[in-house]
Amino acid sequence: MDSCVIPLRHGGLSLVQTTDFFYPLVEDPYMMGRIACANVLSDLYAMGITECDNMLMLLSVSQKMSEKERELVMPLMIRGFRDAAEEGGTSVTGGQTVVNPWIIIGGVASVVCQPNEFIMPDSAVPGDVLVLTKPLGTQVAVNAHQWLDQPERWNKIKLVVSKEEVEQAYQEAMFSMATLNRTAAGLMHRFQAHAATDVTGFGLLGHARNLATTQRAEVAFVIHNLPIITKMAAISKACGNLFNLLGGTSSETSGGLLVSLPREQAARFCAEVKGQGSGGGAWIIGIVEKGERGARIIDKPRIIEVPPRGTAAANQENSSSTSPAPGDTMS
Amino acid sequence: MDSCVIPLRHGGLSLVQTTDFFYPLVEDPYMMGRIACANVLSDLYAMGITECDNMLMLLSVSQKMSEKERELVMPLMIRGFRDAAEEGGTSVTGGQTVVNPWIIIGGVASVVCQPNEFIMPDSAVPGDVLVLTKPLGTQVAVNAHQWLDQPERWNKIKLVVSKEEVEQAYQEAMFSMATLNRTAAGLMHRFQAHAATDVTGFGLLGHARNLATTQRAEVAFVIHNLPIITKMAAISKACGNLFNLLGGTSSETSGGLLVSLPREQAARFCAEVKGQGSGGGAWIIGIVEKGERGARIIDKPRIIEVPPRGTAAANQENSSSTSPAPGDTMS
Numbered sequence: 001m002d003s004c005v006i007p008l009r010h011g012g013l014s015l016v017q018t019t020d021f022f023y024p025l026v027e028d029p030y031m032m033g034r035i036a037c038a039n040v041l042s043d044l045y046a047m048g049i050t051e052c053d054n055m056l057m058l059l060s061v062s063q064k065m066s067e068k069e070r071e072l073v074m075p076l077m078i079r080g081f082r083d084a085a086e087e088g089g090t091s092v093t094g095g096q097t098v099v100n101p102w103i104i105i106g107g108v109a110s111v112v113c114q115p116n117e118f119i120m121p122d123s124a125v126p127g128d129v130l131v132l133t134k135p136l137g138t139q140v141a142v143n144a145h146q147w148l149d150q151p152e153r154w155n156k157i158k159l160v161v162s163k164e165e166v167e168q169a170y171q172e173a174m175f176s177m178a179t180l181n182r183t184a185a186g187l188m189h190r191f192q193a194h195a196a197t198d199v200t201g202f203g204l205l206g207h208a209r210n211l212a213t214t215q216r217a218e219v220a221f222v223i224h225n226l227p228i229i230t231k232m233a234a235i236s237k238a239c240g241n242l243f244n245l246l247g248g249t250s251s252e253t254s255g256g257l258l259v260s261l262p263r264e265q266a267a268r269f270c271a272e273v274k275g276q277g278s279g280g281g282a283w284i285i286g287i288v289e290k291g292e293r294g295a296r297i298i299d300k301p302r303i304i305e306v307p308p309r310g311t312a313a314a315n316q317e318n319s320s321s322t323s324p325a326p327g328d329t330m331s
Numbered sequence: 332m333d334s335c336v337i338p339l340r341h342g343g344l345s346l347v348q349t350t351d352f353f354y355p356l357v358e359d360p361y362m363m364g365r366i367a368c369a370n371v372l373s374d375l376y377a378m379g380i381t382e383c384d385n386m387l388m389l390l391s392v393s394q395k396m397s398e399k400e401r402e403l404v405m406p407l408m409i410r411g412f413r414d415a416a417e418e419g420g421t422s423v424t425g426g427q428t429v430v431n432p433w434i435i436i437g438g439v440a441s442v443v444c445q446p447n448e449f450i451m452p453d454s455a456v457p458g459d460v461l462v463l464t465k466p467l468g469t470q471v472a473v474n475a476h477q478w479l480d481q482p483e484r485w486n487k488i489k490l491v492v493s494k495e496e497v498e499q500a501y502q503e504a505m506f507s508m509a510t511l512n513r514t515a516a517g518l519m520h521r522f523q524a525h526a527a528t529d530v531t532g533f534g535l536l537g538h539a540r541n542l543a544t545t546q547r548a549e550v551a552f553v554i555h556n557l558p559i560i561t562k563m564a565a566i567s568k569a570c571g572n573l574f575n576l577l578g579g580t581s582s583e584t585s586g587g588l589l590v591s592l593p594r595e596q597a598a599r600f601c602a603e604v605k606g607q608g609s610g611g612g613a614w615i616i617g618i619v620e621k622g623e624r625g626a627r628i629i630d631k632p633r634i635i636e637v638p639p640r641g642t643a644a645a646n647q648e649n650s651s652s653t654s655p656a657p658g659d660t661m662s
């Protein structure tokens with residue numbers, strides 16, 4: 001499970017808690033703070049929890065930074081983290097800061113819940129549909145962006161992508177990672193989600209497999225569609241399936257929720273996630289079959305190119321968001 | 332405050348939570364794990380809380396360790412942490428592990444409490460007595476132990492201390508840091524403690540000052556006695572008051588509780604802490620006067636030499652533990 005659930009000594013309540021910390025992966029300190037916070041909260045959201053009672057911040061300042069660099073960078077990072085916490089309806093009340101060779105940022109999110117406030121991620125059944133609430137490809141986007149300054153690397157991908165497209169994809173990845181999965185968490189209750197997890201270090205397929213193993217019913221998750229930030233599939237291919245993005249195991253940071261929910265609810269769930277305008281998307285990506293608690297991607301999955309927000313392509317997609325979600329054709 | 336206290340949405344309950352992480356400072360990985368856990372729990376104990384509902388472990392493995400070193404060291408460290416958590420009546424249910432240049436170990440302790448389960452550290456009054464539940468000098472002991480292999484440094488202290496004494500002091504520091512402050516936390520309720528904090532990075536005087544600033548009454552903490560691991564005061568003096576141990580600001584790791592409690596309760600509190608045989612000690616170290624919310628150590632405080640456990644001197648002290656605590660003469 002993404003969070004631990006501890007039964008308490010008091011009146012049927014449970015303590016749900018999660019922690020995550022990692023190293024900066026975008027250049028903008030403020031956005032990095034937001035991403036770190038979104039990433040911590042995401043573990044609660046994956047359990048359908050929309051509230052957070054307390055957030056602690058875990059921080060390390062790099063010993064290699066000058067005093068001036070520290071004064072510039074760290075307050076911005078802390079502010080981004082705090083702002084995202086506030087957007088999540090919580091606040092940062094404590095934490096710990098150390099000095100380290102590397103910058104570290106992360107946190108601890110805790111909430112005390114009644115049983116109806118969270119959804120145990122174990123009730124997927126054959127016939128369910130799988131939905132993903134953020135596009136894949138953040139790792140590829142972040143790396144491709146670094147390659148803009150590394151001619152040897154850039155030469156490998158310059159035939160399939162322009163510098164502007166890499167810049168846009170990087171921005172999209174950054175905003176996507178900084179987006180809270182809170183809207184989707186709330187909608188999981190309304191649309192009777194059966195199980196969910198958030199997609200992070202093990203990639204879509206890795207987390208789908210983990211989720212499959214915890215199911216009470218004998219099910220298999222079969223993934224047909226891969227929503228990917230525009231051009232990131234092309235970059236991955238040009239580099240010999242870089243990070244195995246197309247195989248579903250490319251790491252994501254602060255990725256979307258992978259939700260299993262009844263087939264008749266899926267399209268409306270997707271429409272609502274998009275309609276609430278909180279920056280998230282939602283795509284039907286697969287189905288739940290009877291099986292031995294595993295997950296797989298079909299041969300030649302459909303790649304859904306997800307355009308960066310603010311571009312003409314994105315506006316066009318949004319204006320047609322009342323139509324069924326892109327993945328519906330497979331059902 | 333050592334922990335944050337968050338009022339919850341449910342029935343008068345509060346979430347009390349704390350986090351701490353740092354770098355290894357003893358060579359024994361198992362003991363290091365125990366120390367890290369004792370250090371995290373100590374923030375709860377300082378509020379008179381004896382239970383912990385959940386513990387998360389924060390860990391980083393050093394990238395400089397070989398595969399073999401990792402396999403040897405990390406499981407021992409984790410086991411030490413888990414064992415100490417178990418001794419504290421809780422268990423480790425989750426956490427996060429990363430790779431870093433340095434090893435990091437720490438945790439997050441959380442408990443959901445009714446109001447009578449914790450003691451807000453703000454009610455010291457003039458006439459109270461100050462008690463400390465672990466000896467000072469862990470930083471000096473750990474450093475002196477490293478100097479055994481550094482002739483230049485060792486030469487500075489070899490006239491005041493033998494190698495065997497340094498070895499014993501290091502062992503004592505290690506066991507002291509690994510000792511839970513849980514017994515003292517429980518006794519804080521029985522003996523009506525007014526306020527407490529745990530002594531860590533800012534040293535005895537630093538934490539006494541912090542505690543003084545949070546008091547509702549206008550009080551000053553005056554420290555008369557310094558219980559210090561045997562010979563550590565001599566080492567500090569030989570090095571020109573190394574780490575300012577005698578000035579009260581030498582860092583401690585997983586130090587004792589500094590407790591303000593009614594004068595008539597103090598001696599019995601000390602006797603009970605020792606009598607319960609959980610590895611802790613207790614010394615009356617000062618008094619609370621009317622004043623402007625500060626703390627100070629008197630000129631020429633009495634140094635109480637605390638012998639390492641298991642030595643003849645320690646056994647002698649223990650056998651006379653029904654007599655008043657060492658510090659009582661000042662009252």
